Amino acid sequence: MKVGIVGAGTSGLAAARTLKAAGCEVILWEKSRGPGGRVATRRHGDFTFDSGATSIAMRGMEIDKVILGELDQAELHLIDKPIWTHTGLRVSPGDKLKNATNRYTYRPGINTLGKLLAQGLDVRTEQQVETIKRNGDGFELMGEVVDALILTPPIPQTSALLWQISESRPIANARYRSCLSLMLGFSGVHIDAPYHALLEPEQRHPLTFLSLEHLKSPGRAPEGGSAFVAQMSPSYSHSNFARTTEEVLQDVLVYLHRLYPDLPATPDVVDLMRWKYSQPENVALLDNVNHAGDRLMICGDGVLAGRIESAYESGVKVARLLLQ
Numbered sequence: 626m627k628v629g630i631v632g633a634g635t636s637g638l639a640a641a642r643t644l645k646a647a648g649c650e651v652i653l654w655e656k657s658r659g660p661g662g663r664v665a666t667r668r669h670g671d672f673t674f675d676s677g678a679t680s681i682a683m684r685g686m687e688i689d690k691v692i693l694g695e696l697d698q699a700e701l702h703l704i705d706k707p708i709w710t711h712t713g714l715r716v717s718p719g720d721k722l723k724n725a726t727n728r729y730t731y732r733p734g735i736n737t738l739g740k741l742l743a744q745g746l747d748v749r750t751e752q753q754v755e756t757i758k759r760n761g762d763g764f765e766l767m768g769e770v771v772d773a774l775i776l777t778p779p780i781p782q783t784s785a786l787l788w789q790i791s792e793s794r795p796i797a798n799a800r801y802r803s804c805l806s807l808m809l810g811f812s813g814v815h816i817d818a819p820y821h822a823l824l825e826p827e828q829r830h831p832l833t834f835l836s837l838e839h840l841k842s843p844g845r846a847p848e849g850g851s852a853f854v855a856q857m858s859p860s861y862s863h864s865n866f867a868r869t870t871e872e873v874l875q876d877v878l879v880y881l882h883r884l885y886p887d888l889p890a891t892p893d894v895v896d897l898m899r900w901k902y903s904q905p906e907n908v909a910l911l912d913n914v915n916h917a918g919d920r921l922m923i924c925g926d927g928v929l930a931g932r933i934e935s936a937y938e939s940g941v942k943v944a945r946l947l948l949q
């Protein structure tokens with residue numbers, strides 16, 4: 626069986642690995658420059674920021690075995706500091722039970738995961754799939770004919786591809802939050818803390834998650850420096866999505882200076898990632914959307930849950946359905 630996969634994020638790569646192990650021929654088309662999707666990293670000089678997902682939690686799912694058993698572990702980093710919480714910028718120790726979960730990233734950046742998962746697969750990067758046609762029982766796209774197709778982009782983008790082949794699936798209730806993710810690098814000041822990240826669980830404060838990248842993993846900032854990723858709340862991100870980097874920076878700096886008064890007035894490095902579809906707030910159900918015998922499958926976090934391990938699980942599940 627020859628299978629085409631649109632998107633080489635975690636779910637697409639999981640599906641591809643499962644199908645390849647079962648002897649299928651698999652092609653992945655990915656619109657970005659590399660694999661990994663929202664498990665993404667940005668580099669600026671000596672600064673490294675995980676700009677999308679910030680860590681991989683081990684929760685006893687398929688991905689644990691893959692990361693700890695199959696993939697190269699040379700760059701894998703177990704994050705030793707916990708996540709604490711803040712309420713209106715007042716900081717307190719985090720939930721002990723939640724912090725008992727092992728969390729990982731990779732020293733060169735969390736996007737190493739995508740690179741490792743993609744090894745040995747036919748991933749065609751910088752290839753955005755815009756047109757899909759039916760071809761007999763199969764499909765035609767990007768000059769190839771495939772027996773089966775797996776769509777992995779966030780559901781609103783998958784939905785646009787489905788219209789082209791007049792295919793309808795029960796996915797209308799999948800909705801995503803947007804997220805502004807601001808990266809800030811400071812060369813001259815090393816902020817130390819007993820935590821590697823701060824979470825605002827109620828998502829009422831604009832600063833919903835702050836990662837201190839230099840405390841999360843070695844090598845994320847130059848010696849004596851600090852690297853932060855500020856993820857803004859869904860309501861802040863929605864209302865301010867079109868604002869400039871400078872405008873968002875001014876808001877974030879107010880919060881950072883309240884938390885860390887020693888920080889210089891301006892960072893040396895600033896970058897803003899605008900995630901239109903960051904994580905689903907409501908998902909479609911994988912088992913309602915896909916059935917054994919279908920030649921078209923839909924996977925990704927939009928049919929399970931907005932986490933790396935769920936995206937991986939969804940890819941494995943649809944690949945197994947296809948193999949049935």
Ligand SMILES: Cc1cc2nc3c(=O)[nH]c(=O)nc-3n(C[C@H](O)[C@H](O)[C@H](O)COP(=O)(O)OP(=O)(O)OC[C@H]3O[C@@H](n4cnc5c(N)ncnc54)[C@H](O)[C@@H]3O)c2cc1C
Binds near residue numbers: 679680754924
């Ligand atoms: C800011 C942020 C913070 C997060 N924090 C965490 C966290 O700490 N822990 C956690 O577990 N999860 C976190 N997540 C969620 C996690 O990143 C996602 O759930 C997971 O990566 C989704 O994987 P996926 O394969 O479903 O989708 P994606 O990773 O989005 O993969 C889909 C791929 O399809 C490609 N694509 C789309 N359209 C096309 C097309 N037409 N043609 C070709 N390619 C296409 C995209 O470029 C992308 O690579 C976070 C996400 C964000 C954005």
